[in-house]
Structures are given as C-alpha cells and as structure tokens.
Amino acid sequence: MNDTRVLENKTGKIVIGMSFGYHDSACCVIKNGEVLAAVQEERFSRVKNDKSFPKESLRYCLEYANVSLDEVDCIAYYEDAQKKLARQIWMGTIDDADPFRKKEVYRHLCEQKPDEVIRDITGYSGHIAISEHHLSHAASTYYFSGFDDAAVLTVDGVGEWATTSYSHGKGASLEIFEEVNFPDSIGLLYSTITSFLGFKVNSGEYKVMGLAPYGEPIYKEQILTLIEMREKGQYRLNMKYFDFLNTNRMYSDELISLMGLEPRKPESKLDQVHMDIAKSLQVALEEILLEKVHYLYEQVPSDNLCMAGGVALNCVANGRIQREGPFKNLFVQPASGDAGTALGAAAVAWVRLFGERPSQKDTPHAYLGIDASSDEIFKLLSNSGVKFSDYRGNEEELVKFTAARISEGAVIGWFQGRMEFGPRALGARSILADPRLANMRDKINSLVKMREAFRPFAPAVMAEKANEHFALDYPSPFMLQTCDVESLIDLPAITHVDNSARVQTVTAESNKRFHSLLREFDALTDCPIILNTSFNVRGEPVVRTPLDALTCFVRASIDYLILGDFIISQADIPEMWKVGVSNTPIKKDKDPRSIGHAVYTFL
Ligand SMILES: [Fe+2]
Known part of the structure; x- marks a missing residue:
C-alpha cells in the first residue's frame, strides 16, 4: 500500500x-x-x-x-x-x-x-x-477489530470478480493472498437455494437461516453436490445446477430434478420439506465455512479471525466458527x-x-448515525398536539416507567441517541418487549413487524449477567453470533426452536440508558434480558428521525413510544391519526428490475 x-x-x-x-x-x-x-x-x-x-x-x-x-x-x-x-x-x-x-x-x-x-x-x-x-x-x-494481527475472511455474492478472499492483517498492512472468483460463490449458492425456497435473493437469506432450525438436514448431500471443494481455499460451483449466468433465474431445471420437488412459490405455504432444505443448506454452509476457516488458519496461524461480507451476517455460522474453529477470537464487522x-x-x-492505520483500532459501538436533540423532539411533539410526558433531566424515572410497562406486557418503541450503522437494531432504534411472555413473538410478528411467524426475535442482555443465561464466554455486542439459551428463566419470545438465540450483550459504556433499562427490568423481574428487534415495519428501512418513529409507532399499534426524554402512549394518539392506518399497504420493492428479486443483482 x-x-x-x-x-x-x-x-x-x-x-x-x-x-x-x-x-x-x-x-x-x-x-x-x-x-x-x-x-x-x-x-x-x-x-x-x-x-x-x-x-x-x-x-x-x-x-x-x-x-x-x-x-x-x-x-x-x-x-x-x-x-x-x-x-x-x-x-x-x-x-x-x-x-x-x-x-x-x-x-x-x-x-x-x-x-x-x-x-x-x-x-x-x-x-x-x-x-x-x-x-x-x-x-x-x-x-x-482491535487486533494488531489477524487472519481475515470475506465472503459475499460477488464483488468485481472475487466472491471470497483470504488475507492477513498485521499492523497497518493488509494483504489479500488468495481469492475465489465469480461465478464460484458461496454467497450465490446460499442465494440460489433462498430463491428456490421462494424468498427474495439478497434479502431473504435471513429468513432461510431463521427457517432452518425447524428442519432436518436430509438434503445436505444434494446441497453439497452443488459445490466442489478444492485446495488453497478454492471451490467450484457445479454450474449445471445454476442458471444465473444465462437467465433471470438463479437455479436450473437440473437443480429442480436434484431436489425432487418444484420450487416454492413466494408467499405460499411453508411445508416441512422447505424447512428441511433450509436446514440442509445452513448446515452445508457452516461446514464449508469451517473448512475455509481451517485453510485460512493454516496460512495465517494467528489467534484472531476477522470476517466481513454479506455471508458474515449469518450469525448461526459465525457462532459455529467461534466455538468450533481454530481461532481463539472472532470479530465480525457489524x-x-x-x-x-x-x-x-x-x-x-x-x-x-x-502511511499508518487509523488510530481508532476497535469498534466500541455501532452508534454512528443521526441523533435528535431533546429540543427538536419537544418541538415536534408540541406542534403535533399529541399528549406526551416530559422526562427531561429525569432519566431514572423514564427508565423505571419503561421497565414497568415492559414487565406488564407492553410493546415499546425505543428511540434513543445516535442511530446504529449496520442492519441490526442495538438499542438506539429498537422495538422492545418482555422475552418471558409466550404470546409476545406472535403479538409482535402479527401486529408490529407484520412478518413471518417462524422468524425469531433477539435478546439484549446486561453483559455482566450474559453467561448466567446464555452459553456465551465472549462479548456479543453486535448480535452477530448465536448461542444456546441456558437460562433458568423461561424465555419463549427469544428462544428459537433449536434452543438458540442471537444475543446482544450490553455494557454501560456502550449504551448507558439501554443498560440502565436492562438493569431496572432485572431489579423488577429478576430477568436482565429484554426482547430487542428493529424499529420498522416489514418492507421499510429502520426509522431514522423522531417523525419516522412517531409514524411507525402509530401505524404499527405499538403501546408506548419512548422518544428520547419523552413518552407517548398509544392510548393518547388522536383517533383521526389512525384513520386509514389499517389499510396502509406494505411498501413494495421499488427496484423495477427486481421481479421479486428472483436473481442476484449482478449488474
Ligand atoms: Fe460485498
């Protein structure tokens, strides 16, 4: 360089x-x-x-x-x-x-x-x-990453030509020493089966990961037929099963024959066979990545592994790499x-x-986005005419009120401080609820998130109590790894069907107010864990401004909105604001090319 x-x-x-x-x-x-x-x-x-x-x-x-x-x-x-x-x-x-x-x-x-x-x-x-x-x-x-020496693995659909890269970071130097090139791509393999299962390529991969725990890996051999592992971290896709080079479809007729069933139509019923294919794909991905991580360790026998690229958002695979891989420490870019x-x-x-590395060597938090001042929020609420409570200078009471409402089963819109960078909500633009309530997953799924019932929600936990409830002996501040739930408390709203959870560990240093809320909830309920999902409705980006938050709160029938230092109750929203809310259509994808995102956006 x-x-x-x-x-x-x-x-x-x-x-x-x-x-x-x-x-x-x-x-x-x-x-x-x-x-x-x-x-x-x-x-x-x-x-x-x-x-x-x-x-x-x-x-x-x-x-x-x-x-x-x-x-x-x-x-x-x-x-x-x-x-x-x-x-x-x-x-x-x-x-x-x-x-x-x-x-x-x-x-x-x-x-x-x-x-x-x-x-x-x-x-x-x-x-x-x-x-x-x-x-x-x-x-x-x-x-x-906070490391001065690390092996680095990047995996995505495709960049220019590369789809996977292996590199070594040492001090200010970062050198890629091996790449796998298009069309051979682990990301595209995952996207192809995502498409076969009737989900959107490039955004539905998460749903496949969430569906996988409901299935058995009985199609793993078929999935592994699609990819041939080679030396030096290389692999080849068996292109007769893929059509994305020629047509606007990811998979070929041969893949349909191999799987022995028709591709699932988008939004149609999910059967056990779809869950089995999802599980098979997920297990195959984990095994492929583990093999590549071992290759990388042979080349760069460091204690530390860093990962990025769309595939590094597969938190189930990341959890296995952390637990079963050869590296002691793992950092995944949020x-x-x-x-x-x-x-x-x-x-x-x-x-x-x-000629030097940026002086900031680690990622203490992901709160790198826009904020809203108390004055700005006060002005917005005053002008709107909505009834609200003012807790400026009284954080303790604000947090107590919120914890009490969560413990009573309320769903909370939580808008605090600077917005997160990356896809996960980490307590700045979050929807919060009680993880102990059996009906909470369905309530949020059907009323608030309007998304598929099978998708799990994630827990945020006080970092100092995380290992009392989860099989975690490392921090997980960005929700990028899953682990087993080991809590004595029954946590149905955040525990997936395979007893896993995608945990966010929260420290007072990274988010003081969110940590105080978890502490207060713990004091009230003996449970230092709160369900945390992103503050948005299906098909829309996470809210950015106080007005986005207020609009989403009204449309989604969230019980309370904690907007900075102010609290608004759904019960106080004027009826006329809600006119038409039940008929508000979910936003459709605006990309005219997407055709339901049947194919990866290569071009
Ligand atoms: Fe990429």
Whole structure:
C-alpha cells in the first residue's frame, strides 16, 4: 500500500468513504483517525437497500465532522468499476445470455464512472481513491477489530470478480493472498437455494437461516453436490445446477430434478420439506465455512479471525466458527454487507495516504448515525398536539416507567441517541418487549413487524449477567453470533426452536440508558434480558428521525413510544391519526428490475 503523501489542512486529516451504485449505499467519515459517522442512504431515502448516490449521508457526515468538502483529503470509493465492468462484459458475452442482460451491459459501458459521478454531484475536486470490493470488506473488519494481527475472511455474492478472499492483517498492512472468483460463490449458492425456497435473493437469506432450525438436514448431500471443494481455499460451483449466468433465474431445471420437488412459490405455504432444505443448506454452509476457516488458519496461524461480507451476517455460522474453529477470537464487522465497505474503503485510503492505520483500532459501538436533540423532539411533539410526558433531566424515572410497562406486557418503541450503522437494531432504534411472555413473538410478528411467524426475535442482555443465561464466554455486542439459551428463566419470545438465540450483550459504556433499562427490568423481574428487534415495519428501512418513529409507532399499534426524554402512549394518539392506518399497504420493492428479486443483482 504505497500512495503515501502528507496532506495538511486546517481541521486535520479527513477521509470520506462511500459505497453506491449496486446496493446498500453508504457514507462514512474518518477524521484524525477516528470514525466519526457512518450511515446508510436507505435511512434517508426510505428505499430499502437503496443504491443511489449517498447524498444525504454525505451531507450528514460532513455536518457531524464539522468540515466542508474542500477540507476533505480524499473520497474513497469501495470497488474498482473498471474491473467490475470486465466481469459484466464477460457476462454479456455468454452465448445464450438473455437480451435484457446484454442491454444492461451496454448501459454500464455508457454510464459515468463512480469518480465522475462523485465530482458531478458534489463538485469535489480533490483526490478520489479506489479500493477493490473485497479489500474494502477486509479493511472494514480488520482495521476496526482491535487486533494488531489477524487472519481475515470475506465472503459475499460477488464483488468485481472475487466472491471470497483470504488475507492477513498485521499492523497497518493488509494483504489479500488468495481469492475465489465469480461465478464460484458461496454467497450465490446460499442465494440460489433462498430463491428456490421462494424468498427474495439478497434479502431473504435471513429468513432461510431463521427457517432452518425447524428442519432436518436430509438434503445436505444434494446441497453439497452443488459445490466442489478444492485446495488453497478454492471451490467450484457445479454450474449445471445454476442458471444465473444465462437467465433471470438463479437455479436450473437440473437443480429442480436434484431436489425432487418444484420450487416454492413466494408467499405460499411453508411445508416441512422447505424447512428441511433450509436446514440442509445452513448446515452445508457452516461446514464449508469451517473448512475455509481451517485453510485460512493454516496460512495465517494467528489467534484472531476477522470476517466481513454479506455471508458474515449469518450469525448461526459465525457462532459455529467461534466455538468450533481454530481461532481463539472472532470479530465480525457489524455492517458486514456492502454498506460497511464505505468504512473499509476509507480505511484503505487512510493507510495509503498517511502511511499508518487509523488510530481508532476497535469498534466500541455501532452508534454512528443521526441523533435528535431533546429540543427538536419537544418541538415536534408540541406542534403535533399529541399528549406526551416530559422526562427531561429525569432519566431514572423514564427508565423505571419503561421497565414497568415492559414487565406488564407492553410493546415499546425505543428511540434513543445516535442511530446504529449496520442492519441490526442495538438499542438506539429498537422495538422492545418482555422475552418471558409466550404470546409476545406472535403479538409482535402479527401486529408490529407484520412478518413471518417462524422468524425469531433477539435478546439484549446486561453483559455482566450474559453467561448466567446464555452459553456465551465472549462479548456479543453486535448480535452477530448465536448461542444456546441456558437460562433458568423461561424465555419463549427469544428462544428459537433449536434452543438458540442471537444475543446482544450490553455494557454501560456502550449504551448507558439501554443498560440502565436492562438493569431496572432485572431489579423488577429478576430477568436482565429484554426482547430487542428493529424499529420498522416489514418492507421499510429502520426509522431514522423522531417523525419516522412517531409514524411507525402509530401505524404499527405499538403501546408506548419512548422518544428520547419523552413518552407517548398509544392510548393518547388522536383517533383521526389512525384513520386509514389499517389499510396502509406494505411498501413494495421499488427496484423495477427486481421481479421479486428472483436473481442476484449482478449488474
Ligand atoms: Fe460485498
């Protein structure tokens, strides 16, 4: 990494990182070595997985860092568009590729390159740095892992050509030494079966992971037929089972024959066979990843493993890697999807520009997004005319009130402080409830989240009491690993059918008010655990502003909204606000190409 130059400006060293144009656009700012802000554009545009230029995210990052664009030393972009174009052209030249795909390739040939887009939209005339996709993923996890030496594994659908990378991070150096290239992709294998099971590619993978514990791995041999393991961390997909190179469908007729059943139609009934296929896929993924992790350990026998890429959001696989893998410690980037590559690209540019690693070496929390002041919330509520209680300067009572309502079975909208970066709600934009109530999962699923009943909810627990209730001997601050529930308390709302849970351990240092709430709930109930799910309804991004929160609270019939220092009860919402709420349609995907996301968005 040699692009060292010394750049001086009045406000210090500033690098902006960006990802856009594919999915999950995001922007971040590193100032004087510290990650000050990172945010995904979907939270502003309200278009889930928005790929558009992160204009509002950039505006927020600059404002938060208190800098103007001309003080920025460098804008770093997360992937090499030229290299990606070569892969896109290759895809367009495949003999029987469909005409739509060829047209898309032509469009990409004609469109502006990312650096031109950045200059055109922002007027920025400074240095623009390009990092490769998997190097951005690797950097997003290694440089903020807290480790000075680590092996790094990145796994996703596809970047430019790479779909899997193996690297070694040591001090400021981060070198990829092996890659697996498209079309061979563990991520695409998982997405293909996700599609076969009737879920959306690129977003329904979570549902497959949630469905898996209901099944038996009786299709594992068939799934493993789809992939051939090779030496040096390599593998090949058996392409006769996949159609994504040629058509707008992930799987081929041969895969249908291999599985011996028709693909499930989206939104149709889920049968035991679908659960068995999900379980088989999940177990196969875990075994494949464990083998790759062992290969990586042979090459880099460090104590530490860092992971990123969309597949690293598979918290069940992460849990097995932590427990059964050869590495002592595991760090997974909380924004492991492509949003996190903005952070990685910025870190890569930082090292190249300044010859040193960013001074912030760890990830103490993920609260890197927008906040709302008490004044702003007070003004909003006063103007709205809604009845509310003011707890400014009285956090203790606010927390006591909230804990008491949760213990009585209420569902709470919890909007506090800066928004999380990454897909998980971690106590800043969360819906909270009592994990001990058997009906709570169904209540939240049907009334609030409007999502499939089989999907589990996650628990947040006081970090100091986590190992009394869960098989955890390490912190899990970002809900990126699952473990067994070992509690003497019955916790039906957060315990999955296989007795697992995706735990968030909460410390007072990382989130003081959320920790106080857990402590108060514990004092009241002898249970230091609260159900924590993201504050949004199905199909929409997580809420960002107080107004988003208020709207979601009304639409979703949440019992109480704790909006910063203020409390609003659903019982006090004027009837006229609720007119039409029951008929409000769930937002449809706005991507005209998606066709139900039958195929991965390669282009
Ligand atoms: Fe990626």
